[in-house]
Amino acid sequence: MAATSVKIPEFETTAVDVIPAIASNVRGTFRTNKTKNVQWRLTQLRKLYWAIEDYRPQLMAALKKDLNKSEYEAVLTEVDWVKSDCMFMIKNLETFVKDEKLAAPTVPAHFSLMKFRVRKEPLGAALIIGPYNYPVQLTLSPLVGAIAAGCTAVLKPSELTPNCAMVMKEMVQKRLDPNAYAVVNGGIPEVTALLEEKWDKIFFTGSAQVGTVIAKKAAETLTPVCLELGGRNPAFITKNANLKVAAKRLLWGKTLNAGQVCLSQNYILVDIDLVPNFIEHLKDAYKEYFPNGAKASPDLGRIVNARHFHRLKKMLDETKGKIVMGGEMDESELFIEPTAVLLNSTNDSMMTEESFGPIFSIYPVHSLDQALNIANSVHRTPLALYSFGSKKENERVLNEMTSGGATLNDSYFHGSVNTVPFGGVGDSGTGVAHGKAAFDTFSHTRTIAEIPNWADGILRARYMPYDFKNLRM
């Protein structure tokens, strides 16, 4: 089916006054205990898998309308990504839910007549708030974790991708248990109303600024949060890097989804002697990617809306650096060309702010020492870092700078394999998702001790009056 022939309903926000009833319904459903049944969870996961398959044309059309996402990216990073999450959980859920017996060394020998085990229990009713850049993946993948763990959930997709939001609403409501899973559409007023409700877990993906709002509100009721936030991610290029490969891979990091990726590098710290060559390799890679120019490419996405277009334009207009690749912009198409800026100062918004678009900066450094000093002072806890150097240099970068995750000699890979744990650190996020971690995030780790009645004789020393005669202190 051609994307243009697919009908998607007009965006409609959910009335704020029905939000308490929606929240109360999913909370009530959790209390029935039906979501604790593993076969019930598996059925919901299978239903979600087939819903995504059946709604594929609508999802693809929505991604095209909202972000001009190419079919290739829409399939790989959104639609099939979530289907693959479903399959992973369906295959492994019965293993994940098994009680884990605890033994030595966790249980000391003198407690060995007691039985200890750990049970993964669903936390309850979850609120999942999504961002705009991967509207399908970053709303539905957490849902897969919530269903697998046995939680009920309300989803709040980004209002900046209204078509995706409407398709997901219809799909979830029609295909999943409507008493357990619901979608609320809207923006700040609707999130504000949702945050007035009591949740057992809030899973938020978005900016650090809004993450702070969520965390403060959640703190009032001691609600646990998983925050997947943004980062000003550095890349390091030393004399031992393969410059051609580094340029190609880092440019990929800024062309995928038009650079609207939390993981993409914000700035690249390049050994000063390599800078001219590195720029040449970037330009070569650009020509390979876009033989007819970036604007004519059917693969390059667009900026989500005019506000973000102007935010990025402002960064380029105000930088004191020099544009060494790209620079073309067209507001009528929300097009921004993949653009590299050579900086002469570290005090430039092209380095200090998250670009979250196809623009990035290069800053020449004299040594890895200097590079690490700069990166640690720009943002001590980025979501990601990328190091292109010798094994020893890459290890040094890992040791001397923290980050949510890291990829060595490439871009993105620690976050693009959907089964390995993924999350931020410090102000780039708290909590882990993807694969089994998504199940764990929505689960409570409940330790259970079972004490045999016959052991009372042995355990009597704890009772008052304390008799120390028989104890070695």
Ligand code: NAD
């Ligand atoms: P955002 O924080 O503006 O919006 C995220 C969600 O919060 C949306 O659903 C929105 O409706 C809601 N929201 C916005 N303002 C709000 C407010 N004042 N009060 C309550 N709710 C509000 O984020 P975005 O622009 O959609 O996404 C971009 C950001 O997300 C970037 O910083 C990016 O790095 C980050 N991100 C992080 C990850 C990750 O996995 N760590 C993934 C994708 C995006």
